[in-house]
Amino acid sequence: xxxxxxSDQAGARRAAVTLRDVAREAGVGLGTASRALAPGxxxxxxxxxxxxxxxxxxxxxxxxxxxxxxxxxxxxxxAVLVSDIRDPYYAQLVHxxxxxxxxxxxxxxxxxxxxxxxxxxxxxxxxxxxxxxxxVLTGPRTGSPAxxxxxxxxxxxxxxxxxxxxxxxxxxxxxxxxxxEGARLLVTTLRELGYRSIALIRPAADTAxxxxxxxxxxxxxxxAGVRVDVVRTxxxxxxxxxGRAATAELLDDGRPDVDAVVAATDTMALGALSAVRDxxxxxxxxxxxxxxxxxxxxDDVVPGLTSVDLSLExxxxxxxxxxxxxxxxxxxxIEFDARVAVRGSTPPRG
Amino acid sequence: xxxxxxSDQAGARRAAVTLRDVAREAGVGLGTASRALAPGxxxxxxxxxxxxxxxxxxxxxxxxxxxxxxxxxxxxxxAVLVSDIRDPYYAQLVHxxxxxxxxxxxxxxxxxxxxxxxxxxxxxxxxxxxxxxxxVLTGPRTGSPAxxxxxxxxxxxxxxxxxxxxxxxxxxxxxxxxxxEGARLLVTTLRELGYRSIALIRPAADTAxxxxxxxxxxxxxxxAGVRVDVVRTxxxxxxxxxGRAATAELLDDGRPDVDAVVAATDTMALGALSAVRDxxxxxxxxxxxxxxxxxxxxDDVVPGLTSVDLSLExxxxxxxxxxxxxxxxxxxxIEFDARVAVRGSTPPRG
DNA sequence: CTGAAAGCGCTTACAG
DNA sequence: CTGAAAGCGCTTACAG
Numbered sequence: 001x002x003x004x005x006x007s008d009q010a011g012a013r014r015a016a017v018t019l020r021d022v023a024r025e026a027g028v029g030l031g032t033a034s035r036a037l038a039p040g041x042x043x044x045x046x047x048x049x050x051x052x053x054x055x056x057x058x059x060x061x062x063x064x065x066x067x068x069x070x071x072x073x074x075x076x077x078x079a080v081l082v083s084d085i086r087d088p089y090y091a092q093l094v095h096x097x098x099x100x101x102x103x104x105x106x107x108x109x110x111x112x113x114x115x116x117x118x119x120x121x122x123x124x125x126x127x128x129x130x131x132x133x134x135x136v137l138t139g140p141r142t143g144s145p146a147x148x149x150x151x152x153x154x155x156x157x158x159x160x161x162x163x164x165x166x167x168x169x170x171x172x173x174x175x176x177x178x179x180x181e182g183a184r185l186l187v188t189t190l191r192e193l194g195y196r197s198i199a200l201i202r203p204a205a206d207t208a209x210x211x212x213x214x215x216x217x218x219x220x221x222x223x224a225g226v227r228v229d230v231v232r233t234x235x236x237x238x239x240x241x242x243g244r245a246a247t248a249e250l251l252d253d254g255r256p257d258v259d260a261v262v263a264a265t266d267t268m269a270l271g272a273l274s275a276v277r278d279x280x281x282x283x284x285x286x287x288x289x290x291x292x293x294x295x296x297x298x299d300d301v302v303p304g305l306t307s308v309d310l311s312l313e314x315x316x317x318x319x320x321x322x323x324x325x326x327x328x329x330x331x332x333x334i335e336f337d338a339r340v341a342v343r344g345s346t347p348p349r350g
Numbered sequence: 351x352x353x354x355x356x357s358d359q360a361g362a363r364r365a366a367v368t369l370r371d372v373a374r375e376a377g378v379g380l381g382t383a384s385r386a387l388a389p390g391x392x393x394x395x396x397x398x399x400x401x402x403x404x405x406x407x408x409x410x411x412x413x414x415x416x417x418x419x420x421x422x423x424x425x426x427x428x429a430v431l432v433s434d435i436r437d438p439y440y441a442q443l444v445h446x447x448x449x450x451x452x453x454x455x456x457x458x459x460x461x462x463x464x465x466x467x468x469x470x471x472x473x474x475x476x477x478x479x480x481x482x483x484x485x486v487l488t489g490p491r492t493g494s495p496a497x498x499x500x501x502x503x504x505x506x507x508x509x510x511x512x513x514x515x516x517x518x519x520x521x522x523x524x525x526x527x528x529x530x531e532g533a534r535l536l537v538t539t540l541r542e543l544g545y546r547s548i549a550l551i552r553p554a555a556d557t558a559x560x561x562x563x564x565x566x567x568x569x570x571x572x573x574a575g576v577r578v579d580v581v582r583t584x585x586x587x588x589x590x591x592x593g594r595a596a597t598a599e600l601l602d603d604g605r606p607d608v609d610a611v612v613a614a615t616d617t618m619a620l621g622a623l624s625a626v627r628d629x630x631x632x633x634x635x636x637x638x639x640x641x642x643x644x645x646x647x648x649d650d651v652v653p654g655l656t657s658v659d660l661s662l663e664x665x666x667x668x669x670x671x672x673x674x675x676x677x678x679x680x681x682x683x684i685e686f687d688a689r690v691a692v693r694g695s696t697p698p699r700g
Numbered sequence: 701c702t703g704a705a706a707g708c709g710c711t712t713a714c715a716g
Numbered sequence: 717c718t719g720a721a722a723g724c725g726c727t728t729a730c731a732g
Contacts, residue, residue: 031704368709
């Protein structure tokens with residue numbers, strides 16, 4: 001680090017080519033230049049338009065998005081709130097959003113939040129300054145949503161759009177992650193593979209996503225005639241270690257003839273794989289293991305982990321679609337299919 | 351999808367509380383209100399300031415960042431160009447950047463590019479509209495950088511800052527990924543573990559990052575007295591399958607008494623692990639395998655993959671630091687230490 | 701179809 | 717310390 005100059009200096013910005021420059025150079029008025037450059041506008045003579053376009057190209061003119069936004073009132077950006085972009089779950093959502101946004105001429109902004117309501121409120125207050133066209137909420141959150149809803153309503157009142165990509169528990173347009181359906185499908189599939197009795201490994205925190213997953217499992221099990229034990233280990237975290245601990249406890253208890261362990265997330269399932277090995281068993285052969293989210297690169301683990309693909313990329317894209325819709329009285333939902341990926345960790349049983 | 355209304359509608363934005371509202375409500379002029387709200391400004395009476403602040407709070411006022419930007423000339427955002435946010439390499443960089451930016455009151459924008467020069471130029475042209483305070487370039491790129499440099503110079507001329515987070519091959523302030531040092535360290539470490547002869551698995555494309563890695567390996571090997579074979583399989587991609595194919599070829603060739611396979615990326619190393627198994631060998635015990643980037647969750651693989659931690663998060667943060675510095679005549683570089691993580695895939699050798 | 705003018709919501713010299 | 721005014725770079729009715 002060599003510079004002692006204040007990092008607050010913005011630099012000399014005034015140099016950029018401006019619409020006025022283009023208009024002067026093309027010999028037209030400001031308004032005409034503006035219209036010529038606007039893709040939609042009809043009211044420009046063809047020759048004038050092409051002249052303006054040529055000048056703009058030659059000067060390498062780029063419209064000032066901020067100036068446009070202060071006229072327009074909003075920015076062509078969509079703000080996505082995620083807790084951790086390194087988490088493949090969020091990375092997939094964001095990737096889908098970026099791809100779709102790009103086609104629609106929108107930017108994507110990523111803002112970090114720990115998904116506690118208080119923090120989300122703080123972040124949204126900050127974001128309101130930006131006047132993003134839409135806010136995309138993700139992830140399960142902790143805390144009572146009352147203050148969050150107030151803040152979001154204020155944002156909507158100012159013309160912003162609020163969209164959820166995740167669970168179906170907030171009163172906004174939602175691209176629903178098909179957890180419940182996915183969980184149901186997983187049980188059905190396990191049943192077809194010959195599994196009869198499964199144990200659920202879940203984090204202690206009772207968030208909306210885990211509830212949806214568990215509901216789906218229980219529902220599917222009832223329909224398919226599969227027995228379900230829920231392992232409720234106090235304090236278990238949504239992590240590899242959490243999955244390992246809970247599974248270890250299950251196995252210590254002399255597991256009530258369970259033939260598969262089903263975890264709420266792939267990460268926890270990886271912990272379950274280790275715990276099974278720690279107990280001297282061979283995952284897959286001796287005890288089935290399945291995850292959820294299909295976020296782990298299947299082939300990176302041995303055996304490959306059976307999981308549920310939740311179409312997260314498509315959901316990220318759908319959230320952008322919803323964000324660009326005009327607000328409507330009724331709430332809109334988009335839901336994609338879940339797909340079970342059967343791999344080595346749940347071989348056909350008996 | 352129920353709405354037939356054009357998605358181009360921006361909604362009624364005019365509702366938002368404005369500085370004028372705050373000033374009127376507080377009974378002061380616009381200028382005074384502006385100054386009272388500006389964190390730095392001294393020239394406001396304390397009682398006036400607190401009155402304005404109270405009104406702003408009560409009205410839930412949030413300054414319009416676009417309006418501020420059209421006065422100021424730039425936006426408090428840092429644009430990061432990445433090819434794929436799902437790639438943990440980029441996810442880590444971006445995560446580091448977000449964390450640092452947040453502390454500095456900057457937003458982070460993610461823009462996708464395939465890292466071909468032509469595409470980067472296109473993306474940067476788009477971004478120039480946004481007037482982001484800085485552009486952070488990442489990743490190795492393909493194509494001749496001439497047109498890219500032209501575009502970036504234009505951006506700098508308008509007052510923007512260009513920063514690189516990656517290889518040290520562009521004439522801008524750079525947060526250097528310590529590939530060469532890391533590669534050198536890896537060989538030294540392998541030597542200490544007892545390895546004498548290694549084969550390098552590399553993608554066919556000769557990008558800056560791979561060159562740096564290879565140079566580091568060769569350099570380290572020379573110093574430590576380790577023999578190096580470079581496996582140059584035409585067309586091999588920087589992927590799991592690429593690593594698998596190249597390793598398979600090496601093993602087919604009756605590998606010249608190599609005792610470890612060292613891949614240019616963790617992903618390729620995972621492919622190498624598979625190829626070793628395919629050949630009926632046990633990775634680790636029969637043949638050492640090492641990767642690079644330490645991007646794979648160590649415990650997800652069996653055996654754990656020896657790799658090099660490149661401090662990517664810190665580098666992402668450092669890029670933001672550089673971005674916020676005033677431009678300077680001399681080019682600045684920040685380099686972090688690399689660290690070798692030894693795991694089960696390279697046990698001590700005889 | 702086009703130009704001059706007003707306006708978007710701020711910030712920043714400029715006189716008090 | 718403070719208010720009125722000019723200006724940032726656009727867009728958009730409003731008269732031609």
